[in-house]
Amino acid sequence: MEIDGQNKSTDADFVILGFSTSESLQIIFFVLFLFMHLITLSGHMAIVVVTLVDLALYTPMYFFLRNLSFIEVCYTLVIVPQMLANFLARSKRVSLSACAAQMYFFIALGGAECFLLAVMAYDRYVAICNPLRYTVIMSRNVCIQLLVVACVSGFTISLGLTTLIFSLPFCGSHTINHFFCDIPPVLFLACSDTHANEVAVFLVCMMILLIPFLLILVSYVFITNSILRIKCTEGRKKAFSTCAAHLVVAVLHYGCAIFIYIRPKASYSLDNDKVVSLFYTNVTPMLYPMIYSLRNKEVKGALKRVWEKKFVSMET
Template identity: 50%
Template sequence: MSRENQTSVTEFIILGFTSSPQVQLAISIIFLLIYLVTLFGNGIILLLINTDPSLHTPMYFFLRNLSFIEVCYVSVIIPKLLANYFSGYGRISFTGCATQMYFFLFLGTAECYLLAVMAYDRYVAVCDPLHYSAIMSKNACTKMVAGTWVSGILLSMGNTSFIFSLPYCGPNVIDHFFCDTPPVVSLACTDTSMVETDLFAYTVLVVIVSFIIVLISYSRIIFAILHIKSTAGRQKAFSTCASHITSVCLFFGTGTFMYLRPKSSHSPQSDKIIALLYSVITPLLNPMIYSLRNQEIKSSLMKLINKRILASSS
């Protein structure tokens, strides 16, 4: 039988978190608030870094890109989820599902590599401060960020094409809240061992390689910090890395647990909770993580507020 005859699915049904209309309404309101707060928090960081010349440094250049990725990341998932809940029509077309998965993988890959680049930036700042400006030049930073985006575009394109070239002849119910790879692949009506191996290799290439870079960078950073004689110097060096370490633990911890644990340990409910953590909660928390522990961000925010107050009173 040809693949065209086998593939009869033209749309998928996304179950989400519950089928109860009352609970769906409550969940919709919660997700709407999360989405608005995420947009506001990351939008503030983008605004501050773009408008404050004192924040035009490599570290904040990378943070600006991270905030932009987070805005796109939640926008790939939450609006469609809200539309499904508010309309009661939990369906997504075959093409729409492929598109959502592509952008989800693309942005997730770009974020993994960007977090690795940010770790390298902190390594250079702490371990080789005299050559920091030369190593982390504007041209070098631009190339690094471009590399994260290009890697995301190419790697996710190959995986998404592979997954959606499989035959899907029913059932078409995705027991998840978006088109994530494991629940979609499980619906294919063919042997999926090859695509599962490909996805495992993809996860290792993206998540593990990025995490190794982060691990090596912070091992060198910790070694350098321990050799700083003054307590104040050690605290200052560590404070420049604390926010990034927290963000890395949130994103890589949940992502690794989701995609590298044994297939037998997967269940729809646990997969939804883990996916919720790295796809929705992490973008929500990142602006707080980077602003609450960052005096430069807080100072820039206060300057912006005071400027707005003066402008409105004049």
């Protein structure tokens, strides 16, 4: 048994190092990231509610957008609350099982989001490149099946990878140089050969990150080619506006993740990686609702209708 002040833990406990700053800065960070977290949750929940309530948004594109926002809400809830608690907590210990659970849901939801972004690119490809058959190809049953495949794939892959990582012995330092139980900092703590695990992580990241991202890029080559052949200027602007939001989100999401996970272990810098991870777990999820709503007249129109309906009902 190890005693640190008044806190006790077994050797199975991990310690989340977080950000080594003064107590006053910890409080400032807590307030800042709490504010960002509330904006993130509000933005994504607004998209979920609006796409459920407004019948004009009962289309495949908004079906996928609604589920993407719901996944994003769950994704941030897995990471941010613990990070906020650690800003104020004196003891930053987390049990091995809690650390494994956080990693599992982080990878599962992140993987599901990666696959769903690829599905959304396919939806845009069919809508623009094959509009006459769009309603037939992207039927409700097909949309549900694609969503289920994306989610099941993410959760299944995560189960295998998390089990592989936490089957390693951790007999040295148990201090995780990060603000959550991410893959690279946990692997650094293993006291056995992790080469096989690193290969597995690389292959999984190829499957979750690179392949869907390449499919998105290929889809947008065809989409751009089709848009440029549209003779109507207004039609081209609408098509570009609809696709631009999804492409920006995809580049932000995949770009940060590829930087973190698909590179040699020797080039890791955990302190720098914490900053990048802070960006894609806190900043980009906050930006996604703004990107989708500001670039999309239908979403803005639906938000306005729901807002007006709410106040009209309150007045009556």
